[in-house]
Amino acid sequence: AQKITQTQPGMFVQEKEAVTLDCTYDTSDQSYGLFWYKQPSSGEMIFLIYQGSYDEQNATEGRYSLNFQKARKSANLVISASQLGDSAMYFCAMTAGGYQKVTFGTGTKLQVIP
Amino acid sequence: DADVTQTPRNRITKTGKRIMLECSQTKGHDRMYWYRQDPGLGLRLIYYSFDVKDINKGEISDGYSVSRQAQAKFSLSLESAIPNQTALYFCATSITGTGELFFGEGSRLTVL
Numbered sequence: 001a002q003k004i005t006q007t008q009p010g011m012f013v014q015e016k017e018a019v020t021l022d023c024t025y026d027t028s029d030q031s032y033g034l035f036w037y038k039q040p041s042s043g044e045m046i047f048l049i050y051q052g053s054y055d056e057q058n059a060t061e062g063r064y065s066l067n068f069q070k071a072r073k074s075a076n077l078v079i080s081a082s083q084l085g086d087s088a089m090y091f092c093a094m095t096a097g098g099y100q101k102v103t104f105g106t107g108t109k110l111q112v113i114p
Numbered sequence: 115d116a117d118v119t120q121t122p123r124n125r126i127t128k129t130g131k132r133i134m135l136e137c138s139q140t141k142g143h144d145r146m147y148w149y150r151q152d153p154g155l156g157l158r159l160i161y162y163s164f165d166v167k168d169i170n171k172g173e174i175s176d177g178y179s180v181s182r183q184a185q186a187k188f189s190l191s192l193e194s195a196i197p198n199q200t201a202l203y204f205c206a207t208s209i210t211g212t213g214e215l216f217f218g219e220g221s222r223l224t225v226l
Contacts, residue, residue: 009154033213045204045217046169058173091156095213100164101172101216102158 002027002096006105013082014113020067021077021108029053032096034075036066039089039107048090051075054102080111087112117141120205120218128226133192137205138164144210146171150200151220160203163188164210173188183205195225 003026013019025034036048051059051066060068067076075094079086092105118139127133137146138210145164149172159172161180169180176200181189192199202222207213 004156009132035214037215043214043220043222045206045220047214047216050214072187077159092156099211099213101159101162102213103159104149106154106156 002030002101002103003090004092004103004105006092007107008108009055009106010109010111012111012113015084016081018078018080019082019110021079021090021104021110022091023075023077023096025073025075025092025094027094027096031098031099032094033099034040034066034068034081035093035095036064036075036077036101037091040077040085043108045091049077068075082112084114086110086113098107118207118216118218119128119152119201120207121223122221123219124222126226127193129196131195131225133195133223133225135190135203135205135223137188137190137218139188139205139207139215139216141207142185143216144185144195145208146182147206147208147215148178148188148190149204149206150174150199151204157204158213160190173208174187174209182196192225197225200225 030051034051038046065078143163148160163182205218
């Protein structure tokens with residue numbers, strides 16, 4: 001079985017500051033993928049970033065980076081230079097076991113303060 | 115137009131009524147999924163399908179059924195809706211072997 005844990009229900013960050021959203025995962029599979037999705041107040045789910053378990057480099061997409069620490073089973077999302085539009089729910093997710101299903105964490109609500 | 119389309123987007127119904135949520139996609143993906151989102155619980159998998167003849171239960175399938183009418187269509191039914199099925203429902207597709215999900219815009223269901 002695979003499990004994702006997000007321990008921060010809500011966070012605040014000052015505009016232009018960096019913020020880290022925590023995510024830990026659990027799986028017995030050696031091959032797995034980790035994702036982050038953003039859900040603005042409008043409700044749609046937006047894919048942000050992907051990290052494969054065999055990727056040696058941390059994934060980056062613009063202002064988003066994934067701090068992948070395999071030994072600690074963590075996949076934290078780092079958002080640099082926060083913007084007001086970053087205010088949203090953020091979900092960490094993973095797929096394993098042949099990449100058939102995706103399991104989500106409970107989410108972190110990020111609020112960016114002007 | 116959206117690649118993954120859900121109808122209806124919003125629905126209010128009464129306890130005991132039968133409800134169908136429909137999902138269609140133009141992405142050509144084989145895999146389709148239904149998730150429900152509840153505050154504080156994240157997204158939980160209801161059913162998933164890898165092709166028309168392959169339907170699988172997710173972690174919370176009780177009270178739900180699905181139909182994969184074609185590669186592009188995947189419907190979720192609540193045979194007798196109850197209030198604790200009030201939630202935001204998402205349909206998603208994926209390419210075999212990647213895990214990345216492409217979501218519809220969501221269907222907000224309220225059961226009174």
